[in-house]
Amino acid sequence: MSQILWFRRDLRISDNAILSYAKKDVLPIFIFDKNILNKLPSIDKRVTFIYKSVLELKKKLQGLGLDLAIFYDEPINVFTKLKEKGFDEVLCSVDFDSYAKKRDEEIEKIIPLSRYLDSFILNPNESLKADGTPYKVFTPFYKSMYMITSSKNLETFKRNENLEKMEFDYDFIPSLKQMGFEEQNMPAFLKKDAYVLLDEFKEKIADYKEARDFFYLDGTSKISVHLRFGLISAKEIFNYFKSFEDVESEFFIREIFWREFYNCILFHFPQSENKNFNNIEINWSENQEHFEKWCEGKTGVPIIDAAMRHLNNTGTMHNRLRMIVASFFTKNLFLDWKKGEEYFALKLLDYEASSNIGSWQWGASTGADASPYFRVFNPYTQSKKFDPEGIFIKSVIPELKNVEPKLLHMENGLSSNLFIEYPKSIVDVSISRKQAIENFKRAKNENS
Ligand SMILES: Cc1cc2nc3c(=O)[nH]c(=O)nc-3n(C[C@H](O)[C@H](O)[C@H](O)COP(=O)(O)OP(=O)(O)OC[C@H]3O[C@@H](n4cnc5c(N)ncnc54)[C@H](O)[C@@H]3O)c2cc1C
Structure with a gap:
């Protein structure tokens, strides 16, 4: 039996289901998928990150006496050729993304595909209420997982030590340039190993519950990108923190x-990818200029502009900032959350469809366990509370570096400074807040 081990979003050799279930003669592969890559701009940062991670994985597999064959093609072509060469089974990690599901269905028509769950801790089919229906609210969902969350160690996949590398051409490595991409600068933390990030974060975990909201501090784990591409598994993160047997990790584990x-x-609820989870019909604004100003970080609201420019420059955004810009987008600008979600999908290094869609719907008050519609963040109050000295804002918008912090936390506060040319806010925060609440009330009445 000759098995193909198809690495996708599980770019690691530890706690990896396919390296555990594989039998003997194996061909580990990674496909730079033209269907995905052809749609991305040449400056996409994720491609640089994945590219480096794939080369790293190849080295690690070589260290085990295996190797990684790399393809730059459409998966359908790759598997048609491999089938002709006599391969008869593909092992891979489950990927729940809608494109991945369709792609896998196509591949299954060519070669049988065995999928294993190792990117998440829970199997959604087994994480149901007593009546067999899915949870829609986080707290009871989390409480129901007590047997798992109270465990000291979750069983991980042990690698089969008897695997043997099949004869194949392992030399082909396309360059980023050949695939139409320019190498991008990465934030420094992305050059670190996942366990180095966890070791560093362990030193700060006692303060996590409070510090995690202050976006000018370095108070969170920064593990999301490594987790997204499977350089570490969720179970490994869980086990790492549980191994210290202290209560300080509990809040962090809850976030996971x-x-x-x-x-x-x-x-x-796969329809929630595009539709309001709670079925409410909302007549969102179609203001294209507002949308563009939000994307570019030119709204005239310093905290929103700094957050969006930082996203555009680095591919990262702190959780509290994501909540603030999503609230501003869906409430003050009253734009459809789906447009904001798509923009994040284009830019975020840690983009994960489920977390992004769920969180955007949360911010828009249309989702599961969502923020109530009358909860509209005031961006100025938020920046005053979580960045009182304007440290983050000034680090991203250097022309504001000599401005008194209190002006950053006042609507159009910068207009009073004759030496600064900063745009006026594109919306009045209180009027737009009231309008949004009215619109939501009306939509709720119409839908009830
Ligand atoms: C509008 C919006 C969009 C988001 N889009 C994404 C996304 O595409 N991908 C993504 O991984 N996260 C997303 N998040 C959740 C969260 O912002 C990031 O997971 C977090 O900022 C990553 O930084 P960290 O690893 O330092 O987080 P930490 O605070 O250290 O948390 C550790 C891990 O817990 C998980 N986590 C924490 N908070 C959340 C949350 N609210 N929802 C889901 N998982 C969470 C993540 O896996 C995270 O890496 C989004 C949040 C909002 C409000």
Whole structure:
């Protein structure tokens, strides 16, 4: 039996299901998928990150006496050729994304595909209420997982030590340039190994519950990108923190389960990818100029502009900032959350469809366990509370570096400074807030 081990979003050799279930003679592969890559701009940062991670994986597999054959093609072509060469089974990690599901269905018509769950801790099919229906609210969902969350160690996949590399051409490595991409600068933390990030974060975990909201501090784990592409598994993160047997990790572990929750939501309610989860019909604004100004970070609201410019420059955004810009987008600008979600999908290095869709719907008050519609963040109050000295804002918008911090936290506060040319806010924050609440009330009445 000759098995293909298809690495996709599980770019690691530890706690990896396919390296555990594989039998003997194997061909590990990675496909730079033209269907995905051809749609991305040449400056996409994720491609640089994945590219480096794939080369790293190849080295690690070589260290085990195996190797990684790399393809730059459409998966359908790759598997048609491999089938002709006599391969008869593909092992891979489950991917719940809608493109991945369709792609896998196509591949299954060519070669049988065995899929294993190792990117998430929970199997959505088994994470149900007693009546067999899916949870829609996080707290009861999390409580129901007590047997798992209280465990000291979750069983991980042990690698089969008896695997043997099949004869194949392992030399082909396309360059980023050949695939139409320019190498991008990465934030420094992305050059670190996942366990180095966890070791560093361990030193700060006692403060996590409070510090995690202050976006000018370095108070969170920054593990989301490594987790997204499977350089570490969720179970490994869980086990790492549980190994210290202290209560300080509990709050952090709860956050990891938000990722699980949103994965279960999208799995059971796939229509929520494009439609309001709670079925409410909303006549969103179509103001294209507002949308563009938000994307470019030119809204005239310093905290929104700094967050969006930072996203555009680095591919990253702190969780609190994501909540603030999503609230501004869906409430103050009253734009459809789907447009904001798509923009994040284009830019975020840690883009994960389930977490992104779930969180955007949360911010728009249309989702599962969503923020109530009358909860509209005031961006100025938020920046005053979580960045009182304007440290983050000034680090991203250097022309504001000599401005008194209090002006950053006042609507159009910068207009009073004759030496600064900063645009006026594109919306009045209080008027637009009231309008949004009215619109939501009306939509709710019309839908009830
Ligand atoms: C509008 C919006 C969009 C988002 N889009 C994504 C996305 O595409 N991909 C993504 O991984 N996260 C997304 N998040 C969740 C969260 O912002 C990021 O997971 C977090 O900022 C990553 O940084 P960290 O690893 O330092 O987080 P930490 O605070 O250290 O948390 C550790 C891990 O827990 C998980 N986690 C924490 N908070 C959440 C949450 N609210 N929802 C889901 N998982 C969570 C993540 O896997 C994260 O890496 C989004 C949040 C919002 C409000």
